[in-house]
Amino acid sequence: MIFDLHSHTTASDGLLTPTELVRHAVNNQLDVLAITDHDTVKGLPEAQATIAQANLPLKLICGVEISTSWRNNEIHIVGLNIDSQNEALIQLLLTQEKNRLDRALAISDKLARVSVQNAYRGACDYAKGDIVSRAHFGRFLVDQGFAKDIKQAFKKYLGKSGYAYVAPKWCPIDEAITAIHAANGQAVLAHPSRYDLTATKLKALITDFKAFEGDGIEVSQSRQTLEDLYYLAKLTNEFDLLASQGSDFHGLTNYLDLGKTASLPNNVRPIWYNWS
Numbered sequence: 513m514i515f516d517l518h519s520h521t522t523a524s525d526g527l528l529t530p531t532e533l534v535r536h537a538v539n540n541q542l543d544v545l546a547i548t549d550h551d552t553v554k555g556l557p558e559a560q561a562t563i564a565q566a567n568l569p570l571k572l573i574c575g576v577e578i579s580t581s582w583r584n585n586e587i588h589i590v591g592l593n594i595d596s597q598n599e600a601l602i603q604l605l606l607t608q609e610k611n612r613l614d615r616a617l618a619i620s621d622k623l624a625r626v627s628v629q630n631a632y633r634g635a636c637d638y639a640k641g642d643i644v645s646r647a648h649f650g651r652f653l654v655d656q657g658f659a660k661d662i663k664q665a666f667k668k669y670l671g672k673s674g675y676a677y678v679a680p681k682w683c684p685i686d687e688a689i690t691a692i693h694a695a696n697g698q699a700v701l702a703h704p705s706r707y708d709l710t711a712t713k714l715k716a717l718i719t720d721f722k723a724f725e726g727d728g729i730e731v732s733q734s735r736q737t738l739e740d741l742y743y744l745a746k747l748t749n750e751f752d753l754l755a756s757q758g759s760d761f762h763g764l765t766n767y768l769d770l771g772k773t774a775s776l777p778n779n780v781r782p783i784w785y786n787w788s
């Protein structure tokens with residue numbers, strides 16, 4: 513069975529529509545795909561409809577990736593098997609959407625000060641859904657010639673040390689976990705190796721995540737070494753958590769393709785162990 517439990521569509525900053533994504537999943541022979549757009553569940557109905565109408569051999573897991581704030585770090589929490597109609601979850605996502613909009617306007621103001629005009633409108637042209645992400649600003653900056661690629665756009669403008677960095681107002685981790693649980697989902701700490709935390713800080717993060725009743729950790733992810741995979745598996749067991757895997761697919765870029773993460777080590781318990 514091929515599982516990929518972390519992916520994005522045009523509802524947030526992915527490049528494929530929900531329909532294109534589920535078709536790509538089938539082409540890549542996935543059995544189970546979770547769509548986990550940033551702070552939105554609006555890509556799910558189209559994906560569900562396409563699977564049903566075309567009778568695609570794919571199980572869709574309703575998911576979301578919530579941006580949170582922990583000790584001044586941006587930490588992403590993935591919710592899997594959520595009830596996307598749940599009122600508490602919808603309320604949290606509406607607040608996140610509003611904060612995203614405020615941040616986007618502030619980023620645009622800062623960009624104007626370094627002679628990048630109309631960036632908010634520009635970013636919106638790349639955003640196909642309601643979510644305006646820094647990834648959309650990045651695409652705009654590259655296409656307008658302000659950066660040679662997305663990486664440089666983040667380094668120069670959008671990342672923490674960039675000219676146009678605006679600290680986000682994301683919810684705390686426990687609020688995200690509580691909303692995911694209210695929606696009957698499982699909460700997974702996304703891509704733990706990508707936060708630039710020291711080993712001590714990462715353990716402190718997982719300690720808090722566990723205390724807030726988080727369920728699992730993404731052990732197998734994109735952009736990681738084998739050493740990192742085994743280290744995360746060890747931490748997962750140490751904290752008695754479940755293990756997840758996901759490519760964090762955003763489109764056919766040079767990052768990992770859908771369904772191509774390394775297999776989970778045998779000594780962890782997969783997050784799907786009791787899924788029906």
Ligand code: AMP
Nearest residue numbers: 525550579644645646647662663666762
């Ligand atoms: P946001 O959620 O609006 O803060 O935007 C963050 C998104 O931008 C992430 O989900 C990635 O898709 C993308 N991103 C973040 N950092 C980089 C980077 N250095 N290079 C390319 N894309 C990035």
Ligand code: MN
Nearest residue numbers: 520525647762
């Ligand atoms: Mn993204």
Ligand code: MN
Nearest residue numbers: 577588702703
């Ligand atoms: Mn993420």
Ligand code: MN
Nearest residue numbers: 518520577760
């Ligand atoms: Mn992601």
